Amino acid sequence: MQPATNGPTRPTVVIDVLGTLVDQTGSLERRVAEVAGIEGVVAADVARRWLGHVGEQERAIVERRRAFAPSHELDAEALDVLVRERFLSPDAAAELTDASEWLLPWPDTVAGLDLLSADVTVLALSNASRRVLAGLSANTGMRWHQAFSAEDAGTYKPAPQIYALALAGAPTGAAAPFMVAAHAWDLRAAAAAGLRTAYVPRADGDPARPDDRFDLQAMTLLDLHAQLLDLIESVQ
Structure with missing residues (x-):
């Protein structure tokens, strides 16, 4: 599959792992x-x-x-x-x-990550340690272009330092990344740090409050991919 776009218009998504990608x-x-x-x-x-x-x-x-x-x-x-x-x-x-290295992905996770990685830059951002992230990727087939751990920041979400990792790791010239999570508290902290937000509900996530406003809301990672393709097409 050819990428939908290259260069600075290619969006970046920063995806939470524990609870969002895995159960x-x-x-x-x-x-x-x-x-x-x-x-x-x-x-x-x-x-x-x-x-x-x-x-x-x-x-x-x-x-x-x-x-x-x-x-x-x-x-x-x-x-x-x-x-x-x-x-x-x-x-x-x-x-x-x-x-924690053998947590099971949600049914849409592996296919959703494969689709997303073909068309957008995919960064994982997790409270999981480097060891756990490596184990999860090896044991589940989940793939991303880069992974950032709380271990890299020396603190945990929702501390702003961990979101700064994602902002610093986004490709040069890219727009503000979308933080993708099933935890509304995670998205609130990400928005405060300067990221755009995308909410994907999961059974064990943190539900949105009535006053929460996210840039994107998707039922699955497949739905998120489709919405991002629409966004790409709208700016080309």
């Missing part, structure tokens, strides 16, 4: 149930506690209440807590150390 919560629930041999409801509670710990630590880092640690280290901390509190056995926790 983070559901994938962890299924992996915990399989590894620990526990029922789905119990596994869901374990996954909720796991992600809750990681989220709390990310907020502490953004607020500079603790030193930066990459996401795979925060995952390891969460597993240690779950073992101490007897929600997981040590053996189960050891098998789950790489679980």
Whole structure:
């Protein structure tokens, strides 16, 4: 397939990974149930506690209440807590150390990324560590032109420094990138940092508020690709 456009009119999209490209919560629930041999409801509670710990630590880092640690280290901390509190056995926790590298993409993700990368510049921007992003790409077939991790910024979303990575990484002469996310809070922070916004709802995302205004709204990545093609054609 030939790209729809080349040069400075080629849009740039900056795509969130955890929750937007992959089903983070559901994938962890299924992996915990399989590894620990526990029922789905119990596994869901374990996954909720796991992600809750990681989220709390990310907020502490953004607020500079603790030193930066990459996401795979925060995952390891969460597993240690779950073992101490007897929600997981040590053996189960050891098998789950790489679980974040095996999160499952949403049904439209891989095909959507393939379409997008043919016609626009695709940057991944994630709170996931470099190790996790490399594992996800290798294990799922997700592809992007460049990936930026919170590890590169030394902080987590929604700190403005992480969005600055995407702005600095956009090709020379390109218009402001579109931040693509299923989390309205992520898009609000991106807009404040100077990015345009594109909302794609997911089952585990952060729903938009009535007063939210995004530059684009799409039901899937395939829909987003079609809207971006229309945008390209309108400026040519």
